[in-house]
Amino acid sequence: MVKRRLAYLLMLAFFLTMWIIGEGARKGTDDRAQEVIMEGNSGYRRWFTGFWNGPDAGTEKFLFAMQGVAGCAIGGYCLYKLNRKRDDRKS
């Protein structure tokens, strides 16, 4: 039980660390691909840019973080229930 909790904490610490590093000044490959497209096709005009321009940088980071938190929360709940079922079966 202690080992499992420690493992979950390690996973959470890893995700947080990766998120902090990844949200630094590093350029994403999706953005880089768009640059490559425009370099070779300067005349291309996007025919549709979406219904809204998307959030600003700070809000985007926040929303990505919320997505991660939601995923961790749902995953944590499912893991807890699954392991409880397994422990109940064993006992």
Place this chain on the structure above:
Amino acid sequence: MHIAEGYLPPAHALAWWVTSLPFLQRGVKQSMKICEENRYSRLQLGLAAAFCLTLTSLRLPSVAGSCSHPTGIGLAVALFPPGVMAAIGFVVLLLQAVLLAHGGLTTLGANLMSMAVAGPWAAFFCMKLCTRVNLSRDTSIAAAVMIGNLVTYSVTSFQLALVFPDPHYGIAGALIKFLGVFAVTQIPVSMVEAVITVFVLRTASLQEWKLRW
């Protein structure tokens, strides 16, 4: 993986939507069947979906000052038929397109095809092959996740190369160019994703759960 809104012409966007819809329909059907089985299966499906949701929110740092998203397909492919990932991937991609303007609604068909169809099926066949040659379960899953991740971005490169062929070398030249953008970053990211997936499977004691493949 996330082709932004408007970067695929209408004809291409529609073609990829039409191609991906049957997979999505099948994925939804399989997911509903799994949900009807029992609570255990529902929890596993929830866990796989949550894993994809979490991993796609991350930007993992990679070489040369770049970063990229993992695909999060590993857990779903390890626990369920690969078709299920189409349903999970659709929800994740739709959320990101609507809330974050990351990816797009017109390009959702293409993004679905790369991340939620081609990647998972490639991972599934890789796992089957690794099992046939008697590799360990962890090695099979790690290899499958890496292959699935790389195939996802290879398909994205192909989708872009079709629209933006190189003026001198055509589609092949453009494919190599886009692969050069994605592959250099994605190889280390896919390795990290493979390790995370195996770690989650082992830590959550999912070994004793019946793997459906």
